[in-house]
Amino acid sequence: MIEIALDSQDGNNFCGKERPVFEINNLPSSDWAGYRALAKEFIVRFSQEAVVIVRNHIKDFSLNDFALALFVSSCQLDNNIECAVFKVADSRAATSAYKPYVALTVAVKYIMRLGKESLDEVYKDISTLGYLGIDVKHDYINHKLFLSLPGKGDVPIIKADNITDILVAVGTAKALALLQLNRAFKAEITLSKNAGIFEENSAIEKVIATIKPLLK
16 A cells, blocks of 8 residues: 655655656546556556655646555555655645545545455444444344444435445445534444445546545
């Protein structure tokens, strides 16, 4: 799993060594697909490097979106990359802007991990989310889990009965809880024994599409 460092120092040294540099001069598209394509290019090109410097030359390029895309791609593609060092003008300001994306990354990492577990383990893990302030109620008779977060808004109940929708709901709830946005959330999860196949990329995209507009 790749780590992100935000560095305002000149030069291409990091931890006492000269590092290879990834120059960003173009972006396939400004949506999530574009950032994923650029991240894949990065991972494939530098798969055997431990640390890589990232320098952006594009106006309105989101280093935060690219960092998130790098995390996802680093988990899906074989590589030895330990850290991407983003060169920024102001590391303190960049760190502040990146903080909400850390919470989103944690939520994405969570559903990627759960997607590899058995259904019993998934349901068991979801049942423990109360420590985040998520209210979890188990309806043993009807084989359902109800998740809710207190907050603003009268939100509809999200109903999920397949593994992809279940993990989208759970990932969204976890991101909202970590971000502490005071936004209400409700989900009804059917504990099926046959919940289908986890569509990882689709689930990630849906969680990001829901949470990103809420980030400052």
